[in-house]
Amino acid sequence: xxxxxxxxxxxxxxxxxxxxxxxxxxxxxxxxxxxxxxxxxxxxxxxxxxxxxxxxxxxxxxxxxxxxxxxxxxxxxxxxxxxxxxxxxxxxxxxxxxxxxxxxxxxxxxxxx
Amino acid sequence: xxxxxxxxxxxxxxxxxxxxxxxxxxxxxxxxxxxxxxxxxxxxxxxxxxxxxxxxxxxxxxxxxxxxxxxxxxxxxxxxxxxxxxxxxxxxxxxxxxxxxxxxxxxxxxxxxxx
Numbered sequence: 001x002x003x004x005x006x007x008x009x010x011x012x013x014x015x016x017x018x019x020x021x022x023x024x025x026x027x028x029x030x031x032x033x034x035x036x037x038x039x040x041x042x043x044x045x046x047x048x049x050x051x052x053x054x055x056x057x058x059x060x061x062x063x064x065x066x067x068x069x070x071x072x073x074x075x076x077x078x079x080x081x082x083x084x085x086x087x088x089x090x091x092x093x094x095x096x097x098x099x100x101x102x103x104x105x106x107x108x109x110x111x112x113x
Numbered sequence: 114x115x116x117x118x119x120x121x122x123x124x125x126x127x128x129x130x131x132x133x134x135x136x137x138x139x140x141x142x143x144x145x146x147x148x149x150x151x152x153x154x155x156x157x158x159x160x161x162x163x164x165x166x167x168x169x170x171x172x173x174x175x176x177x178x179x180x181x182x183x184x185x186x187x188x189x190x191x192x193x194x195x196x197x198x199x200x201x202x203x204x205x206x207x208x209x210x211x212x213x214x215x216x217x218x219x220x221x222x223x224x225x226x227x228x
Contacts, residue, residue, distance in 0.1 A: 004155075032214035043117070043204055043219030044156065051214070089155050095214045098169050099144065103155035 003027045004092050006104035014112050019077040021107050023090035026071065030092040034101070035064060035075045038087045047088075048075070080111045115140055117220035119205050125226045126195055133191045134223045138207030145188050146217060147180055148204040156204055162188060163210055195227045 005024045013019045021035075031052035036044035050057040050064045050073070057064050063076045077084055087106045093099055118137040126132050138145050143164050148156035159178065160170045164185040177195075182188040192199055202224050206217035 006155075009153075034216055036219075041221070043206075043221045046216040046218060049214075049216055091155075091217075093214055098161075099208075099210070099214065100158050100161065100169060101146070101217055102158065103148075105153070105155045 002105075003030075004090060004102045004104040006090060006107050008107050009105070010108040010110070012110045012112060013080045015082060016079045019075075019080045019084065019109055019111070021075040021077075021088050021090075021109065023073045023075075023104055024071060025073075025092050027092070027094070027102075028071070029094040029097060030102075032093050032095050033064070033066060033073050034091045034093075035062075036089045036091065036103075037084075038089065038106070044089055077109075080109075082111050082113050085109055085111050117205055117207055117218055119203075119220035119223050121223055122221065123224050123226075125228065127228055128195060128197060130195055131191065131193045132195060132225065133189055134203055134205075134225075136188045136190070136205030136220060138187070138205070139209075139218055142207035142209050142218070143185070144208045144210040145182055146206040146208070147188070147190050148206065148219075150202045150204060150222070151200075159190075192225075195225075197227045200225055200227045 034049040035047045038044045066073045091101045091103045093101045120135045146161040147159040150156045162182040177193045180190045202222045204222045206219045
């Protein structure tokens with residue numbers, strides 16, 4: 001029962017261009033969504049989050065968009081830099097439930113110099 | 114930097130042995146989580162604590178796994194009679210539990226190899 005799905009296992013983008021990572025969820029109770037970045041041999045690092053009362057949240061080069069009707073969120077990175085090369089996970093939880101965070105399977109982003 | 118600390122970073126053990134991992138969360142974080150990650154997968158929820166109370170445990174978690182957080186600070190995860198399928202990265206995370214959700218902050222994990 002994969003409640004959070006990242007259907008693209010990998011993505012390659014040229015340096016300076018936009019990276020768009022996608023995530024779909026199935027549980028309509030989810031109301032808080034997060035993106036994490038993970039380098040090899042390290043734990044995931046929190047990037048940005050969004051509550052279901054909003055449809056967009058920005059933090060520097062990172063913007064997360066939420067489409068509740070489609071149960072879809074995306075992470076935009078502009079401009080992409082080689083240091084952004086990592087595996088990106090989306091996660092979701094229900095703040096009215098047990099605060100269990102469910103993660104997707106990840107998308108490996110490679111930014112080409 | 115008082116981030117989440119996990120010990121050991123690596124553990125190699127023989128099948129059938131017991132292992133114990135420790136996690137020290139960010140101080141004043143009242144929620145503590147254990148996740149497991151295998152190659153090509155996202156972190157898989159195992160269990161979590163609010164203060165010293167274990168509030169949820171994954172149905173996928175066998176009885177060989179047990180976690181404690183005795184004083185609401187550090188936590189231990191024990192795996193008894195390890196099997197090769199237990200080989201994975203075990204991640205600990207903590208968060209400041211409030212009425213609104215807050216992000217999890219992860220440690221760098223303990224990589225377990227069962228031979």
